[in-house]
Amino acid sequence: MSHTAVYTVNVEFGDCDPAGIVWFPNFFRWLDAASRHYFITCGVPRWETTRDSLGIIGTPLVNTQTRFVQSATYGDTLAIHVSVREWRRKSFVQTYEVRRGEALILACEEVRVFAAQREDGPGIRALPVPSEIRALCENFEALA
Numbered sequence: 001m002s003h004t005a006v007y008t009v010n011v012e013f014g015d016c017d018p019a020g021i022v023w024f025p026n027f028f029r030w031l032d033a034a035s036r037h038y039f040i041t042c043g044v045p046r047w048e049t050t051r052d053s054l055g056i057i058g059t060p061l062v063n064t065q066t067r068f069v070q071s072a073t074y075g076d077t078l079a080i081h082v083s084v085r086e087w088r089r090k091s092f093v094q095t096y097e098v099r100r101g102e103a104l105i106l107a108c109e110e111v112r113v114f115a116a117q118r119e120d121g122p123g124i125r126a127l128p129v130p131s132e133i134r135a136l137c138e139n140f141e142a143l144a
């Protein structure tokens with residue numbers, strides 16, 4: 001069974017647009033925080049540490065698909081349920097459901113990679129999914 005982590009967000013007035021609904025870039029900021037939270041719950045160290053041990057500086061996204069189902073507003077408490085649906089060679093598929101109680105607010109599916117700094121100039125390159133990180137996540141999944 002796949003491990004699901006839950007990241008909680010309290011929506012503030014400043015997260016909303018003039019209509020009082022959450023402005024969409026804020027959802028993407030929270031999804032990114034939920035993505036990192038997933039790895040924290042699996043025991044993956046901070047990216048500064050993995051940079052030194054594995055050369056990995058983070059998990060940039062290369063594709064994203066989002067369904068905005070219902071709006072959210074200030075005062076709402078949102079629970080972001082995040083898991084990894086599939087491990088590929090250099091990429092993985094991470095899925096999210098943002099819920100307010102039982103109500104589905106947003107569903108998102110992202111493809112991310114484990115990135116290293118390029119040696120030959122600015123920018124990044126994708127590394128094969130590190131077996132150490134995959135094992136941490138899968139062992140956690142096995143216990144779920």
Ligand SMILES: CC(C)(COP(=O)(O)OP(=O)(O)OC[C@H]1O[C@@H](n2cnc3c(N)ncnc32)[C@H](O)[C@@H]1OP(=O)(O)O)[C@@H](O)C(=O)NCCC(=O)NCCSC(=O)c1ccc(O)cc1
Nearest residue numbers: 057058059060061062063088089090091111113124125126
């Ligand atoms: C990530 C890249 C360096 C990868 O390029 P390369 O190193 O040449 O690798 P590849 O082209 O082989 O692609 C690597 C994998 O990604 C997959 N990939 C690449 N593009 C796609 C798309 N669009 N869809 C699905 N899969 C993709 C590809 O299939 C490879 O996976 P496997 O099939 O599993 O092997 C390059 O695509 C790139 O620079 N893209 C732009 C990335 C970017 O700017 N993202 C947004 C900003 S960064 C960010 O938001 C962030 C969030 C969190 C963090 O911790 C760090 C950064």
